[in-house]
Amino acid sequence: MTAIPFHSAAPPSVRGACPGLSTPMPTGDGLLARMGFDAAISVEHLMRIATLAKRYGNGLIDISARGNLQLRGLTTESAQALENDLGGMNLPLREGVPVETGALSGRDPAEIANAEPLASAIRAVLREDKLSGRFAAKFTIVVDGGGQLPLHALLADIRLQATRRANALYWQIFLGGTATTGRSVGRVRDADAKSCVASILARLVAMTPPPRGRDLDPEQVRAWLGDAVSDKPAETVGSTVPAFGLLPITACPATPLSRPATLRGTETCDRRLEDGRATRPPPPSTHDPAFGGSAAAPENSLASKQKAGGEIRTPPIREDDAPFAVRIGIPFGQCHADTLIALARRAEDFGVKFVRPASDHSLVFFANESACRNLMAFSKDLILSPHDPRARIAACPGKPACMSASLNTHALGETTARQAADLLDGSFTLHLSGCSKGCAHPTASLLGLVGTNEGTALIFRGKTSDMPLKFIRHGQEERAISVLAALVRLERGIGETTSACLSRLGPARLEQVLSQGLS
Known part of the structure; x- marks a missing residue:
């Protein structure tokens, strides 16, 4: 069967509102340029992009919920230079409708x-x-x-x-x-x-x-x-929870990671390999001495924390031969370019050659098992498990990075992850938003703290634009979360999740406890 055909005349074009490379967006720390990828890129390309983030911006890089890279702190002139440099790298950049x-x-x-x-x-x-x-x-x-x-x-x-x-x-x-x-x-x-x-x-x-x-x-x-x-129902849609850490994958030479697949059908890699290994030319060289560099990483960077010795050195592996992947989350979707440069350098040392920015503010590296495990050990300060409390917090860049923000979302997120980890049991996503736009979590959440000029709105079961359960004075956000965490510890039944507990207690009880705890 086929769909009913329909043809239309060309209507006027609609200009997009997203900050692409050619249309950077003003933020609190300068212009922001975004790039999305339809395939994996080389680890060296990741290092070069991070180097450009330092050269042309303030060095801060966001990895968005959709896996886009966002370079911050640009000027009009440096944004143009960035676009020119990236244009010569032959990246699989997403164009048009994602x-x-x-x-x-x-x-x-x-x-x-x-x-x-x-x-x-x-x-x-x-x-x-x-x-x-x-x-x-x-x-x-x-x-x-x-x-x-x-x-x-x-x-x-x-x-x-x-x-x-x-x-x-x-x-x-x-x-x-x-x-x-x-x-x-x-x-x-x-x-x-x-x-x-x-x-x-x-x-x-x-x-x-x-x-x-x-x-x-x-x-x-x-x-x-x-x-x-x-309209007949399907049998299953599979798992709904993305995994972190080490992931077994299937080697599939016919579908190179470094460019979009062009194979027919949706059969599995195993079926495509029944007639033997497909061959293809090696990927183009990505070497560029201008971006190689050998300067030592800053003392507070990820690289400085790596202990000398004890590493398993592995030979480089082609991207289509990688039997494993490792997914590493970036806390709150933002880091300094030095972190990515250090990560990419160590990945190269371990024989990792390809990486794909992925959904939920993460990077997926492709290699053999020992290389992936080495990279996990090096990335211990990042997110390697869905049980990491930081993985359960959706936070926008916040204040001071965004000119619309009235809340330092990242500082609040770090404190919450340390002091109220048991509150973040995976049954809900805590939404920390610098303003009412709700960029980090557009849908409704069980709990959200939203910055405003007058104070911080605490939202219960709603979006950032919904009526708040309670307004909190600036500076009381950590205390409010602490009060709610203590309430859950006191009231939660055996086997009951945070979401179920707070829903059972209801907005009236929550508002009462917050009023008492913040007075």
């Missing part, structure tokens, strides 16, 4: 399907039909094959979630929201998925203004797709 896949797509033995072939086909539709720039700002498509690094928490205008029923592959289509809050259109067969998405996209660009996915009526979209879509 079509996002997981960092392990095509390499994950736990995935339901390889999402990259479908994502590549959708990118081709956008490119060949000249659709990029004709959608609403921040319009995003997510193609999620599941596995160890699912994308369930990412917001998407159109989401395709791999599912299986009676061993047949389907893609469940959702509009707006996350995998949990998005509205289902139905499921389509793998063979029909590309044409269905193309039909939806053609309809959207014909509308003035082009709507977001959250604005669409699933019934209307179902009518557009005709008998290509079914």
Whole structure:
């Protein structure tokens, strides 16, 4: 079956609102430039990008919830120089409408399907039909094959979630929201998925203004797709919790990490290798003496903390041969360039050659097991486990980095992770937002602290723009969290999560305890 065809005349272009390389965005510490990647990059390229962050900006680098790199503290002149330098590096930069896949797509033995072939086909539709720039700002498509690094928490205008029923592959289509809050259109067969998405996209660009996915009526979209879509439920969508640390993956020479996959179908790597190992030319050289450098890392950098000796030296490994990956989280999604430079240098020492910035403020490195374990040991100050309390805090750059912020989110996050780790049991995400825009966590959260000019708003079960449970004076945020943590320790039943406990106690009790504890 195929979707009902639809063709439209070209409507006016819509300018995006995201800070790309050519359109940096003003922030509290200068201009911010963002780059996204559709494939892995070399570890040397990561080092070079971090070097440029120091050369042209203030050295602060964000890794966003979607795995974009953001370089901060730029000027108008240095932003242009940065764009010029990056343009000569042959990076797999994302262009136009983002079509996002997981960092392990095509390499994950736990995935339901390889999402990259479908994502590549959708990118081709956008490119060949000249659709990029004709959608609403921040319009995003997510193609999620599941596995160890699912994308369930990412917001998407159109989401395709791999599912299986009676061993047949389907893609469940959702509009707006996350995998949990998005509205289902139905499921389509793998063979029909590309044409269905193309039909939806053609309809959207014909509308003035082009709507977001959250604005669409699933019934209307179902009518557009005709008998290509079914509302029968799928059997499973796999795990919804991304893993950290050491991850086993499948070697797949036919799908190089350093460039988008072009293979047909969504079969697993094992099936593609039945006829023997595919061969391809080696990746292009990324050596550039101008960025090599050998200066010692600063005393307070990650490298200075590495103990001498005891390291297992391993030979370099091709990116398509890597049997393991290691996912390392960056606390609160921000670090200094020196941290990434030190990490990249040590990765090269251990034989790691390729890395992919990934969702949830993380980096995924590809290598053999010993190299991955060495890199984990070196990265002990970063996030290596989903149980790390910092992994349960969503914090924007905050004050002073953002001109809109009235709350130092990172300082509060560090204190909370140290003093109230038991509160952060994984049952909810604590949202710390410098202002009411809620950039770090656009959806509702159980608890959120939002900076305002008058004070800090404590939100219970809502978004940053919702009515606060209580206003807190500036400087009392740590005390408020401490009061709530003490309440949970006192009231939590056996086996009860923080989320369940606070929900059971309810807003009236929480407000009463906060008023007493902050008086």
